[in-house]
Amino acid sequence: MTGELAPSRESHLLASDEALLRMRRFMTKPPGNALPVPGLDRSIDYAKTMACEAIGALAARGSLATVKEVAAYLTLDPSTVSRLLSEAEAEGLVVREQDPSDRRRTVVRLTDEGEQVVLVTQRVRLAFIGEVTRDWSDRELSTFARLLGELSDRVAERLGQLCDGHVPDDLVRAYEHACGELRVPMPEGLTS
Numbered sequence: 001m002t003g004e005l006a007p008s009r010e011s012h013l014l015a016s017d018e019a020l021l022r023m024r025r026f027m028t029k030p031p032g033n034a035l036p037v038p039g040l041d042r043s044i045d046y047a048k049t050m051a052c053e054a055i056g057a058l059a060a061r062g063s064l065a066t067v068k069e070v071a072a073y074l075t076l077d078p079s080t081v082s083r084l085l086s087e088a089e090a091e092g093l094v095v096r097e098q099d100p101s102d103r104r105r106t107v108v109r110l111t112d113e114g115e116q117v118v119l120v121t122q123r124v125r126l127a128f129i130g131e132v133t134r135d136w137s138d139r140e141l142s143t144f145a146r147l148l149g150e151l152s153d154r155v156a157e158r159l160g161q162l163c164d165g166h167v168p169d170d171l172v173r174a175y176e177h178a179c180g181e182l183r184v185p186m187p188e189g190l191t192s
Contacts (some may be wrong), residue, residue, distance in 0.1 A: 033045060033046060034046065035049055035117075035121060035124065036119070037116060037120050038120060039116050039120070040117070044091070044093070044117050045087075047084055048084065048087060048088045048091065048093060048117070049086055049117055049118075049121045050074060051070060051074065051081065051084050051085060051093075051094070052088065052093055052094065052110060052114045052115075052117045052118050052121070053118050053121060053122070054070045054073040054074050055070060055094060055108055055109065055110050055114070056110055056114075056115070056118040057073065058070070058073060059109065059110070064099055064107040064109075065107055065108045065109065066099075066105060066106065066107055066108070067081050067085060067106070067108070070085065085108055088114070089108075091113075092111055092113050092114075093110065093111060093114035093117055094108050094109065094110055094114050095109060096108050096110070097109065097112055104181060132158050133144060134174055141192055156159055158170050158171060159171075165191075167190060171190075172190055175187065175190050176190065
């Protein structure tokens with residue numbers, strides 16, 4: 001069976017792909033579009049909560065967050081993130097400051113309210129995932145977490161190579177498989 005996937009493997013891959021797409025849609029734009037934040041007595045748009053989380057994650061790594069770094073973290077266009085951060089700044093969630101080590105650079109940091117948004121967002125999401133997996137055994141949850149982590153790491157590594165101008169072999173093989181199955185030519189520049 002050279003070049004073809006076994007029917008059961010292909011059905012598992014298709015089911016996984018569909019599940020990941022559904023998860024992405026719900027995690028990036030959940031129904032309701034805003035999260036009520038206790039302590040702030042208002043709801044915050046999910047896009048702003050994601051921007052706050054990105055800034056918090058970068059700060060936890062010891063990095064000062066710039067628009068470019070936040071955009072890379074969120075895999076969004078820098079102009080989109082710049083507008084988003086302007087809105088978050090107007091709401092008092094972030095502040096822009098000069099980088100103390102390079103006065104030409106502007107960095108973004110969380111305010112106390114922004115930190116509250118991050119804390120609430122993470123706690124609500126963790127509790128929600130705990131609720132929807134409540135009937136899973138510890139072993140099932142451990143296996144799921146391990147496999148999902150491995151998948152995420154592998155995808156990030158392979159697709160991260162694209163940022164460096166290198167097309168990973170896995171992606172070339174995926175294109176070769178799909179183009180062969182569909183009987184269409186390979187895109188220019190994608191060869192093994």
